Amino acid sequence: xxxxxxxxxxxxxxxxxxxxxHCSFCHATLHRPEPLNLQRSWVFLLTALxxxxxxxxxxxxxxxxxxxxxSNTIAGGVMLLWDHGSYFIASIIFIASLLVPIAKFIxxxxxxxxxxxxxxxxxxNKTTIYRMTEYVGRWSMxxxxxxxxxxxxxxxxxxxSIYPGPAALAFAAMVIFTMLAANSINPKQFWxxxxx
Amino acid sequence: xxxxxxxxxxxxxxxxxxxxxxLLQDGSSANCxxxxxxxxxxxxxxxxxxLYFSISxxxxxxxxxxxxxxxxxxxxxxxxxxxxxxxTTLFSLxxxxxxxxMTVIIVGLPAIYVSLLIYLVGSIKLKRVSxxxxxxxxxxxxxxxxxxxxxxxxxxLVSMVKIAGLAxxxxxxxxxxxxxxxxxxxxxxxxxxxVQLARAIRELTWERERPRQDSTNEASRVG
Numbered sequence: 001x002x003x004x005x006x007x008x009x010x011x012x013x014x015x016x017x018x019x020x021x022h023c024s025f026c027h028a029t030l031h032r033p034e035p036l037n038l039q040r041s042w043v044f045l046l047t048a049l050x051x052x053x054x055x056x057x058x059x060x061x062x063x064x065x066x067x068x069x070x071s072n073t074i075a076g077g078v079m080l081l082w083d084h085g086s087y088f089i090a091s092i093i094f095i096a097s098l099l100v101p102i103a104k105f106i107x108x109x110x111x112x113x114x115x116x117x118x119x120x121x122x123x124x125n126k127t128t129i130y131r132m133t134e135y136v137g138r139w140s141m142x143x144x145x146x147x148x149x150x151x152x153x154x155x156x157x158x159x160x161s162i163y164p165g166p167a168a169l170a171f172a173a174m175v176i177f178t179m180l181a182a183n184s185i186n187p188k189q190f191w192x193x194x195x196x
Numbered sequence: 197x198x199x200x201x202x203x204x205x206x207x208x209x210x211x212x213x214x215x216x217x218x219l220l221q222d223g224s225s226a227n228c229x230x231x232x233x234x235x236x237x238x239x240x241x242x243x244x245x246x247l248y249f250s251i252s253x254x255x256x257x258x259x260x261x262x263x264x265x266x267x268x269x270x271x272x273x274x275x276x277x278x279x280x281x282x283x284t285t286l287f288s289l290x291x292x293x294x295x296x297x298m299t300v301i302i303v304g305l306p307a308i309y310v311s312l313l314i315y316l317v318g319s320i321k322l323k324r325v326s327x328x329x330x331x332x333x334x335x336x337x338x339x340x341x342x343x344x345x346x347x348x349x350x351x352x353l354v355s356m357v358k359i360a361g362l363a364x365x366x367x368x369x370x371x372x373x374x375x376x377x378x379x380x381x382x383x384x385x386x387x388x389x390x391v392q393l394a395r396a397i398r399e400l401t402w403e404r405e406r407p408r409q410d411s412t413n414e415a416s417r418v419g
Contacts, residue, residue: 006199006214008207012330012394015202015214024198025398026330081358089357127210127231141344145351146358148298151289152282153266154359156273164286169293183341188212191230 007032037184038115044181045108051174052101059165061147066158071165074098074143097143097171100136104178107133111185123190130190134182137175144172203398206235206391217391236391243321243396249384250313256377257306264368268359279303279370301344306381309339313384320396323404329397333390340385349378 007016007030009023016023020030059071072080074097081090107129114121147168154162205216211231220226225237239245260279267276277285283302286295316332319325356365 006202006207009198011334012398013206013391014198014398015205015207016198020197025401026327028330084361086357089354092354123211124231127233131210131233138344139347141347142351142354145298145301145344145348146355148286148294149282149348149352149355150358151291151294152285152298153268153275153277153355154363155285155289156268156270156275159271159273160362163289164291164294172294172297179341187210187231191211191213 037186037189038112041108041112041181041184042116044177044184045105045112048174048177048181049105051170051177052105055167055171055174058167058170060143060167060171061150062163062165064158064161064163066160073167074171077143093143093146096139100140101174101178104133104137104140104182108178108181108185112181115185115189126190127187130182130185130187137179137182140175140178141172144168144175208233208235220392237389238392239387239389242387242389242392243317245387246313246384247317247321249380249387250310250317253377253380253384254307254310254314256373256380257303257310260370260373260377261303263370263373265370265374266356266368267366268363269366270363276368279374301348305339305343306345306377309336309343310381310384312336312339313388316393320393320400323400325397325400327401329401330394333393333397337390346378346382349374 005018007018007020008014009016009026009028010031011028012023012026014023014025016030022029056074058073059076060074061077062069062071074093078090078094078098081093111126111130111133113119114126147162147164150162151164154160202214204218205214206226207214208228208231210233211228213228213230215226215228215235217226217236220236220238222238222240226235227233228235263278264276265279265282267274269275279302283295283298286298312332312335316329316336319329352371359365
């Protein structure tokens with residue numbers, strides 16, 4: 001069966017013929033796939049890429065312990081944890097904060113480029129990549145949450161205090177923008193060419 | 197106009213294939229034959245499960261904001277915080293943006309999400325749905341996309357391991373409540389299925405409107 005000439009309401013999923021403008025059940029406007037979505041993912045993706053640099057180069061956490069002030073970037077924090085012997089935590093932060101964002105950028109660039117330049121990649125593979133990007137991307141937020149929670153918790157004056165660095169916000173914004181970019185990609189477009 | 201013969205069909209959200217999905221048996225699911233995405237899954241007593249798990253989650257969330265969350269002691273000094281104090285401290289450090297983000301993530305979105313779930317599933321159970329219930333279903337989908345309280349909870353566990361060597365940590369009642377909240381919310385989400393709920397809302401609404409349409413037709417004929 002072909003769904004080419006059918007429209008599914010985004011809200012109640014009732015199926016309409018292609019000439020319908022509004023859903024006959026919930027009265028929502030029926031959306032047709034629009035090429036604008038791709039432009040939107042590019043905008044979000046490039047914004048996220050710009051934020052990637054401050055997020056990784058500036059300190060994410062500033063520790064004040066007995067008068068000594070140390071600031072750590074994300075990579076520095078991972079190395080510090082590794083040196084202290086917390087291999088498990090170091091691995092979690094390494095995967096969530098360094099590996100996943102890079103993998104996500106590569107995946108999103110691959111998807112956007114293949115759509116923009118009409119490269120003939122397998123629709124099934126593209127959908128799998130898309131699904132993984134969408135699922136895994138949000139877990140990068142864990143490092144931001146760790147820093148924000150530690151800063152809220154550990155405030156003991158001169159003995160030990162932790163403050164969030166400027167990278168925390170940049171990193172959070174980066175993750176949010178990659179989520180928006182992934183959300184703007186419409187995987188149905190991968191399959192349009194598959195049908196032809 | 198919608199196509200009546202396709203009322204039991206679904207257009208795959210991922211690849212756009214039109215799939216005929218019959219009424220499923222409890223515990224079975226329908227997958228897209230082309231891209232393998234799970235289209236819909238029917239759980240046993242899904243409405244009841246979502247309702248009870250969401251109510252439990254909401255109670256746990258309310259409990260978790262009221263009591264001590266974590267306590268740390270280092271060199272004779274003690275600091276105890278509640279869940280909300282971990283956020284208000286950020287505001288007092290002039291970290292407005294981060295504080296706002298954390299408020300939204302820790303309690304804002306979870307509270308909205310759970311309340312909407314209770315309202316939506318409760319109204320289906322009481323058969324008091326209307327076309328507007330679909331709007332709530334849509335909002336639930338949006339909130340679910342941005343809800344990250346389980347990641348935040350994992351973040352707390354990571355933080356605790358991080359400082360375990362530097363200070364002594366005591367776990368408060370709120371902490372357990374927040375842990376249970378996450379568990380119940382996860383259980384509610386596992387029983388939630390958009391396609392099944394949308395279908396239930398449509399059928400209940402049509403069922404309720406049908407006798408009224410018949411009686412208005414009769415009234416006009418008599419008149």
